[in-house]
Amino acid sequence: MAHDLKPILLIDDKKDGQFRGKVFMQELSKDLQLLIDFYMDVNQLIMTSDEWSVEVLFDPKKYAGVFLHHSYEDPLINESQLSDLRDKLKNLDLFIFSGGTETNPSTKQVRRESLFGNFLKPAVDAYLKMEVFPTSYLFGGNINRFxxxxxxxxxxxxxxxxxxxxxxxxxxxxxxxxxxxxxxxxxxxxxxxxxxxxxxxxxxxxxxxxx
Known part of the structure; x- marks a missing residue:
């Protein structure tokens, strides 16, 4: 299906288990796969400049939103760098997901199992059909995704x-x-x-x- 929609950037370095980006992508239809740029290596996209800041290696204007795995046990970037990343992507929806976090709409944090198990696929499907990415659907409210x-x-x-x-x-x-x-x-x-x-x-x- 041809479309001019901006893709969604998904960054997930998790290599084992059911609820992870690689498995999620394999289970999507071709139409939905085309709407997601998937990376396992965060260093291809985000580089740490020092202990407080990061350098973004991709063009934020290219994407409709970014989903980044941020492990609390073994984080890819520290909290100061994450804060700097939020500032640099302030005009773009940045969603943080982890197996150890609770879903929080105000901070755009999503539990890993919820993201890959229930929310992301219907949201991407809705995005393809109506050309608006329904961010509220990611947080599990009882609401039609359209x-x-x-x-x-x-x-x-x-x-x-x-x-x-x-x-x-x-x-x-x-x-x-x-x-x-x-x-x-x-x-x-x-x-x-x-x-x-x-x-x-x-x-x-x-x-x-x-x-």
Missing amino acids: YPIIDEMYQVLEEKGKDTLLSHKSFELYISICGWNLHLVQKNFKERFTEEQIADKIIEWRLNFNQ
Whole structure:
């Protein structure tokens, strides 16, 4: 599938075990593999200048986000260098993952098992389909991973009404993603649903995190 999406940079030096980057990449479809630049050697991408700072060897503008393994038992860079890396990548989402950390949305930290076991593949799949990387989905909230499209539908309904929503690109895209018959859904919503009922249905979709 051709696309112009920026890839995601995944850096994971872990060589053993189930929940690791190399195994994760092998299990992805070709379309999703093309969206991830995977490296096991952090030194190809980040070089320590001294004990306080690092030099970034890649162009941050090339990527939609960076996932970096940062082990607390045997860290590749120390905390001061990590802080400097965050500063240098301040315009880019930098996610830190480790088997020993707890998931924390405020610091963009994700537990390794959660990242590779539940969150990253659906997030990349959603990125491919809607061209927006859904960072909130990485933190395990009960939320449909296509929430940007759903939020846009809700806004269109509030501002422009039912008729505009049913022919809007966000509505058509979501119906397509779900594999539903667009004409039948449009007809059903137009004839049988009030705007309030459609609003309730959109909220229901937003909370349906199994889609």
